[in-house]
Amino acid sequence: MMNTAELLKRESFIELGARERARSLLDPGSFRELIGPFDRLTSPWLAAQGVVTQADDGVVVARGRIAGQPAVVLAIEGAYQGGSMGEVGGAKIAGALELAAEDNRRGIPTRAVILFETGGVRLQEANLGLAAIAEIHAAIADLRRYQPVIGIVAGTVGCFGGMSIAAGLCSYLIVTREARLGLNGPQVIEQEAGIEEYDSRDRPFIWSITGGEQRFASKLVDAYLEDDVGAMRASVHEFIRMGAPARHRSDREADFLACMERVDAAEQARPETVRAIYQKGL
Amino acid sequence: MQAKAQPDPRWTRRRTEKQRRLAQVREFADGAVLRTGSIVEVLERLIGPGDRVVLEGNNQKQADFLARALARVDPERVHGINLIMPSVSLPEHLDLFERGIARRLDFAYAGGQSLRISQFLQDGLLEVGAIHTYIELYARLFVDLIPKVVLVAGYTADRQGNLYTGPSTEDTPTLVEAAAFHDGIVIAQVNEIVDDAGELPRVDIPGAWIDFVVQADKPFFIEPLFTRDPRLITPMQVLMAMMAIRGVYERHQVQSLNHGIGFNTAAIELILPTYGERLGLKGKICRNWTLNPHPTLIPAIESGWVESVHCFGGELGMEDYVAARPDVFFTGRDGSMRSNRALCQLAGQYAVDLFIGSTLQMDGLGNSSTVTRGRLTGFGGAPNMGHDPRGRRHPTPAWLDLIETDDPLARGHKLVVQIVETFQAGGKPCIVESLDAVDVGKGSGMPLAPVMIYGDDVTHVLTEEGIAYLYKARSVEERKAMIAAVSGVTPIGLTHDPRRTEALRRDGLVALPEDLGVHRAEATRSLLAAKSVADLVAWSGGLYNPPAKFRSW
Numbered sequence: 063m064m065n066t067a068e069l070l071k072r073e074s075f076i077e078l079g080a081r082e083r084a085r086s087l088l089d090p091g092s093f094r095e096l097i098g099p100f101d102r103l104t105s106p107w108l109a110a111q112g113v114v115t116q117a118d119d120g121v122v123v124a125r126g127r128i129a130g131q132p133a134v135v136l137a138i139e140g141a142y143q144g145g146s147m148g149e150v151g152g153a154k155i156a157g158a159l160e161l162a163a164e165d166n167r168r169g170i171p172t173r174a175v176i177l178f179e180t181g182g183v184r185l186q187e188a189n190l191g192l193a194a195i196a197e198i199h200a201a202i203a204d205l206r207r208y209q210p211v212i213g214i215v216a217g218t219v220g221c222f223g224g225m226s227i228a229a230g231l232c233s234y235l236i237v238t239r240e241a242r243l244g245l246n247g248p249q250v251i252e253q254e255a256g257i258e259e260y261d262s263r264d265r266p267f268i269w270s271i272t273g274g275e276q277r278f279a280s281k282l283v284d285a286y287l288e289d290d291v292g293a294m295r296a297s298v299h300e301f302i303r304m305g306a307p308a309r310h311r312s313d314r315e316a317d318f319l320a321c322m323e324r325v326d327a328a329e330q331a332r333p334e335t336v337r338a339i340y341q342k343g344l
Numbered sequence: 345m346q347a348k349a350q351p352d353p354r355w356t357r358r359r360t361e362k363q364r365r366l367a368q369v370r371e372f373a374d375g376a377v378l379r380t381g382s383i384v385e386v387l388e389r390l391i392g393p394g395d396r397v398v399l400e401g402n403n404q405k406q407a408d409f410l411a412r413a414l415a416r417v418d419p420e421r422v423h424g425i426n427l428i429m430p431s432v433s434l435p436e437h438l439d440l441f442e443r444g445i446a447r448r449l450d451f452a453y454a455g456g457q458s459l460r461i462s463q464f465l466q467d468g469l470l471e472v473g474a475i476h477t478y479i480e481l482y483a484r485l486f487v488d489l490i491p492k493v494v495l496v497a498g499y500t501a502d503r504q505g506n507l508y509t510g511p512s513t514e515d516t517p518t519l520v521e522a523a524a525f526h527d528g529i530v531i532a533q534v535n536e537i538v539d540d541a542g543e544l545p546r547v548d549i550p551g552a553w554i555d556f557v558v559q560a561d562k563p564f565f566i567e568p569l570f571t572r573d574p575r576l577i578t579p580m581q582v583l584m585a586m587m588a589i590r591g592v593y594e595r596h597q598v599q600s601l602n603h604g605i606g607f608n609t610a611a612i613e614l615i616l617p618t619y620g621e622r623l624g625l626k627g628k629i630c631r632n633w634t635l636n637p638h639p640t641l642i643p644a645i646e647s648g649w650v651e652s653v654h655c656f657g658g659e660l661g662m663e664d665y666v667a668a669r670p671d672v673f674f675t676g677r678d679g680s681m682r683s684n685r686a687l688c689q690l691a692g693q694y695a696v697d698l699f700i701g702s703t704l705q706m707d708g709l710g711n712s713s714t715v716t717r718g719r720l721t722g723f724g725g726a727p728n729m730g731h732d733p734r735g736r737r738h739p740t741p742a743w744l745d746l747i748e749t750d751d752p753l754a755r756g757h758k759l760v761v762q763i764v765e766t767f768q769a770g771g772k773p774c775i776v777e778s779l780d781a782v783d784v785g786k787g788s789g790m791p792l793a794p795v796m797i798y799g800d801d802v803t804h805v806l807t808e809e810g811i812a813y814l815y816k817a818r819s820v821e822e823r824k825a826m827i828a829a830v831s832g833v834t835p836i837g838l839t840h841d842p843r844r845t846e847a848l849r850r851d852g853l854v855a856l857p858e859d860l861g862v863h864r865a866e867a868t869r870s871l872l873a874a875k876s877v878a879d880l881v882a883w884s885g886g887l888y889n890p891p892a893k894f895r896s897w
Contacts, residue, residue: 066617066643066646066647066883067645069873069874069879070617070618070647070873072881074875074876076875077869077870077875141643149416166794189484218575218896239878239880239896239897240896240897255667263893263895265892265893265895265896266890266892266895266897269895269896269897273897274897275897289876289878
């Protein structure tokens with residue numbers, strides 16, 4: 063148990079907005095924002111639908127250094143439109159990742175950290191958002207050939223939809239207990255499967271299936287951290303030091319398929335059985 | 345010892361009637377224990393048309409099994425009862441009126457059912473006797489609302505009817521007493537029946553006060569009403585909390601207090617260990633509390649701010665934490681908390697320096713109400729704690745500090761603080777020209793407009809703009825100007841005259857954050873000692889066990 067002085071000193075990462083999160087991961091003084099809010103690159107689609115735009119479209123692209131090495135941090139602001147990916151925000155992430163890969167081809171070892179706080183595609187921008195997400199996928203796959211791409215899901219929004227696939231493509235994934243990671247959000251599953259099978263308002267149940275602790279125990283993520291800025295920074299440094307893994311998680315489709323083979327579809331999946339299957343197979 | 349002579353039957357009609365009714369249900373009982381399946385029939389035989397019936401609906405604990413049973417009685421046999429409830433919370437409570445079983449309602453608070461009460465009132469299905477403050481309703485149970493039947497809830501009973509109500513004792517002893525000692529009938533639903541008193545953690549209400557106990561079909565419903573998720577506290581609420589600490593608590597040396605429910609007061613609780621600590625106020629303010637066990641008070645308790653807390657009721661998830669802090673909370677020999685709403689309301693009336701609470705609407709004179717169009721909520725404890733008890737005689741520094749004259753007979757004043765953001769969600773102004781309550785009162789044929797706290801009891805109005813020290817007002821006109829000065833761009837705020845406001849600031853009648861040494865830029869969530877429910881669990885050393893709906897893990 064922490065004492066009260068430690069509790070008061072603790073610096074929450076979840077509390078920080080996207081810009082502060084990016085700043086907290088970059089070496090002090092190295093933060094430089096690209097296509098920042100003063101460039102006013104906003105969504106051209108939202109205003110027509112009566113939605114207030116945001117000057118950075120909810121995505122922060124920050125250049126700087128991590129552990130003295132060139133880096134780019136892409137932070138999604140969960141407080142704006144649920145962190146949804148639209149045309150502009152998606153292009154900012156994809157473009158930055160593509161430029162980082164370009165850097166590497168020119169001998170500059172730029173790494174990327176992506177802060178996922180997103181429900182997935184922005185429904186108001188439909189296919190343009192989906193196309194941007196596909197570009198992000200391709201760009202991660204390109205960049206990770208040179209440098210590790212580190213994904214962080216801290217909470218409170220979590221990471222769902224097409225962006226959960228982006229998270230799955232990352233070299234390393236970091237989560238907290240408050241994070242959730244899943245292809246479909248709880249309400250969508252409830253709507254499709256029925257409330258008996260998946261009650262989206264039963265919070266402990268939802269976290270027992272998609273929460274950070276469960277994902278870590280199921281080997282679907284690589285680090286499970288306290289909500290603490292220092293711990294987050296240390297973990298990012300550690301993964302950068304380790305470099306890109308020889309085999310990425312998404313290259314292990316055979317192992318995952320073997321795990322799937324062992325699922326008994328006749329039985330309601332329980333958190334423990336999911337853990338057991340993945341722990342054995344991965 | 346000589347046997348006492350039987351009293352003259354002309355003076356024992358209540359007792360005779362009670363015995364007659366009890367005799368009709370003997371076949372459904374084994375001693376004091378009623379059969380669960382017979383409860384509807386029992387209620388039909390025990391309750392007569394037009395009876396006054398107390399149904400325990402407290403702020404948190406609900407006698408829900410008995411409420412469901414009462415809603416199922418035959419309206420041919422039981423109808424037109426005067427239902428008396430501290431808090432009307434469940435749909436069944438209103439079903440009683442829809443089915444004609446109940447006709448008249450005397451209550452204190454109606455939270456979740458406020459829309460339906462308002463609708464039923466319009467439809468003529470329900471008459472409101474009066475809207476009370478809790479302690480006023482209890483008081484009337486001993487005067488002109490003496491009940492025939494009282495239906496309550498507890499955790500455990502033994503076969504003699506001894507009752508364990510534990511952390512959620514709340515209103516139960518008071519409600520039971522009104523019937524037990526005036527030949528009314530008392531039935532308690534419990535989650536579990538044990539064989540004898542030795543198996544009860546402790547006896548909160550003696551079996552001699554209870555006629556029957558009945559095992560409920562499921563544990564009684566209890567709502568975590570006082571849990572506020574720190575995640576949802578805004579920087580503006582932090583700013584207001586800073587102003588409250590500097591401009592009210594520190595200035596008047598407030599040592600004993602009550603906090604209403606709300607994010608504003610939760611923010612105050614959460615910045616005591618940070619902001620309050622930095623100001624060197626620990627031990628000087630906020631020592632003795634009358635308060636439900638708010639989870640957001642945990643950091644202040646753990647960092648040594650809180651000497652004592654007496655509670656109205658319990659709070660779901662706080663049981664183990666409270667039991668582990670008996671120096672702070674009132675607990676029984678068994679270790680679990682004992683709450684008591686009547687005594688805590690009395691304490692909140694007479695023994696505390698300050699009440700601070702929020703409201704939905706306040707007018708330009710400081711009158712406030714949570715009754716808005718179409719919503720008859722009632723007020724709970726706010727009118728009681730939010731007034732100056734004129735019977736108070738003991739001095740404290742804060743109470744004396746409000747004396748503004750040198751009259752040798754002057755007395756102090758309780759601090760009654762309204763903490764309101766000038767606008768509610770949805771852009772609706774909180775500070776208005778006329779309370780909806782005035783129209784609601786007229787429209788419903790009430791003899792009084794349902795005002796929660798009267799402006800002349802309010803000593804301070806605190807908004808995000810500043811503090812109006814109303815107790816210093818020298819005239820009604822000045823009072824209005826002071827409130828307008830802190831009312832932002834609401835209709836009332838727009839009437840303020842900037843030069844007058846300057847003068848009020850100079851005279852110390854109104855203070856803006858900068859007048860109090862409060863830096864707006866410092867008002868961020870980083871001042872909150874706990875920023876999430878998970879943080880509260882960490883502060884409690886794992887003893888706080890938050891209900892499922894507050895968990896993100």
